[in-house]
């Protein structure tokens with residue numbers, strides 16, 4: 745599959761694009777069933793909501809299964825899918841490489857008051873020579889604002905920001921008027937199982953808490969251009985790579 749010129753332009757202009765029904769119902773159902781099996785096992789490495797928000801407490805709500813590439817052949821098949829490779833190559837303008845050190849996760853969003861995510865850029869904790877990285881978000885069910893759908897600020901991946909516009913944990917501050925007027929331009933689009941969102945590592949995005957009764961499950965992984973190597977000695981260089 746190739747993207748149209750319009751889609752490529754849209755990605756570079758907005759910092760994200762949505763491709764509807766990218767996977768068939770049977771492919772996404774198989775991934776959802778496998779994801780549910782692995783969520784039930786919750787084998788390490790995992791991240792909990794409490795860890796993510798630095799909250800001490802007795803409860804532990806799963807937020808993501810990490811390192812899913814190694815957990816199941818079905819997950820590997822999705823992350824190296826023949827349909828996605830040419831698209832990633834086109835958007836990165838380079839050979840795509842899976843960065844297993846980072847987003848390589850099944851995301852769970854259990855109904856929980858603390859499951860929201862502040863406005864942020866994914867590159868906040870990543871260390872590469874440049875910004876040529878994007879994430880592939882796959883919906884495994886319906887996603888909408890009430891169950892924690894992602895929202896994006898179009899064009900934010902190319903905007904120059906001052907460090908003061910972010911908190912010490914790299915959340916885009918909502919107490920600043922300048923930031924708030926940018927956030928007013930946020931957009932969202934409901935997703936269904938099999939839809940994918942491709943977004944640049946500098947695109948500001950956030951998500952609401954899940955206020956429904958159902959858990960939302962999604963899959964996210966990150967790719968970089970082969971020439972965009974991780975900085976030596978950083979966490980970004982800690983895992984092996986997979987050339988696509």
Ligand SMILES: O=C(O)CCC(=O)C(=O)O
Nearest residue numbers: 851859860861866950951
């Ligand atoms: O699902 C969420 O709450 C946000 C996920 C996200 O933005 C991320 O993992 O970078």
